[in-house]
Amino acid sequence: MMVAEAWLAALPAGRVFTAERAAYRNILDARPVPETATHRNPFREWIGALIRADVHGWAHPGDVRAAAHSAWIDARLSHTRNGLYGAMWAAALCAASLVADSTDAVLDAADTVVPPASRLAAAVRFGRETGRALATRELTTAGALDALHGEFAGMHWVHTLNNAALTACALQAHDRDFGAAVALAVAGGWDTDSVGATVGSVVGGLVGADDIGPAWTAPLNDSIATSMPGGPQRSIRELAERTVALAEGTS
DSSP: HHHHHHHHHSOGGGGHHHHHHHHHHHTTTTOTTTTHHTTTOOOTTTTTTTGGOHHHHHHTTTTTHHHHHHHHHHHTTTTTTTHHHHHHHHHHHHHHHHSSSHHHHHHHHHTTSSTSSHHHHHHHHHHHHHHHHHTTTSSSSHHHHHHHHHHTTOOTTTTTHHHHHHHHHHHHHHOHHHHHHHHHHHHSSSSHHHHHHHHHHHHHHHGGGGGGOOOHHGGGEEEEESSSSOOEEEEEHHHHHHHHHHHHHHO
């Protein structure tokens, strides 16, 4: 329950939505984990746990199992099944990106933490296959996006499965090209900010901050807005340095 206690202490209730809001309510009702994820929570396989999982990877560079385990502890508060697996997968992607030399290697490493018979594993496989076809020009960008939308027709735009497939496709198709990978993730039209951020996180980890390019980094002015305690703005560099220190403490 340490994660639940941290939520109550530091996370404003008005800044959580869908699965996280349901879990927050269940925590206040003193429901135990994992009932916090299942009681009156129809959103528990949506993307919320996946999009908060990056830091678990950054704190465990190169150790995809430790990253996935850390993400699992967090995600089970609000998500189940593929929502949970998605968080483990995203954490593993980020952990692998800090030591690998290609997104293909990153994706291979992250595949090892996903239950092989799960729908998430099938979605990632489809995304990777589509990304390979785009990379070899068997498909155009429009054709790749049409294939993804056809495969997941009718699925909610913030579900884990379709967005994970799009993430895998963007990474597989564009490898170390930060701008192209992020652009494809956003062009997919589902949870655009979240998928763009995850893809950018992975490719950024792979190429390093200096190779992302000032066109992407300069407009941020080394600042990020937050609802967490301690002020509305934080330094991105300072947060990165604190994460590095955390990683060094766990190695």
